[in-house]
Amino acid sequence: MDIAAIAALAPVIPVLTIDRLEIAVPLARALVKGGLPVLEITLRTDAALDAMRTVAAEVPEAVVGAGTVLNPMQLQQAHMAGARFAVSPGCTSDLAAGVAAMDMPFLPGVQTVSEAMTLADRGFHLLKFFPAGAAGGMGWLKAVAAPLSGLRFCPTGGVDESTAASFLALANVACVGGSWVAPQQAVSAGDWRRVERLAAAAASLKRS
Ligand code: 3PG
Secondary structure (H helix, E strand, C coil), X not given: CCHXXXXXXXXXEEEECCCCHHXXXXXXXXXXXXXXXXXXXXXXXXXXXXXHHHHHHHCCCCEEEEECCCCHHHHHHHHHCCCCEEECCCCCHHHHHHHHHHCCCEECEECCHHHHHHHHHCCCCEEEECCCCCCCHHHHHHHHHCCCCCCEXXXXXXXXXXXXXXXHCCCCECCEXXXXXXXXXHHHHCCHHHHHHHHHHHHCCCCC
C-alpha cells in the first residue's frame, strides 16, 4: 500500500504518544474496533518503538506507522519495529532520501507553499499540513487548493472533533490526524470504551 491507499482507509489518523508499553495493545484494539485502523505512534517516548513492535504483532488489523520521524536513523528504527508508514512534522533532504532508499510510505509535513512545492518535486503528493491550526487552518487549505491543485493534505495539529468534519469537507483534504480520539485522561484510566466511542464518531465522518 502506498501512502494514498493508507490514508484512504479511514478519515482520521489517531496520533498516539504512548509512554507505557502496557497500554499500547488495548489502545490500538479500541481504536481499530471503533473503525480507525491507521495508527500513528509518535517517536517521542522511550516506549514508542516497543509499542509499535507489539501492536504490529498483536493487532494485525491495525496499520501502524511511526510519527515524529525526524531523521533517517529514526526511519530505519521505525521500519525495523514494524512501522508500515512514516510521518514527519517537516522534511529534510536526508529524510526524503532515506524514505526513497527504503521505499517506505511517507507523509511528510509542510507548513508553506514552497515546502509543498519542494516535496511535490520529489514525488510526494500527499502531505501532512502541520501544525494545521497554528499555520492557517482551513483558510490556508482553501487558498492553496487552486495553485497546488495536484496536492492533497492531511491537516494535523489543532484538529479536533469540533473541526474535523469541516477539514474533511475540503476537496484537497484526504484525511486528518489528531490526538483527540485518545485523550490522555481516558488512556490513563484505561477507559477503552470511551476511546472506542470517540473512534467510532471519527470513523463516521464523511470526506468530500
Ligand atoms: C502532534 O504533533 O502532537 C499531533 O500533530 C497531534 O496534534 P493534536 O494533539 O493537536 O491533535
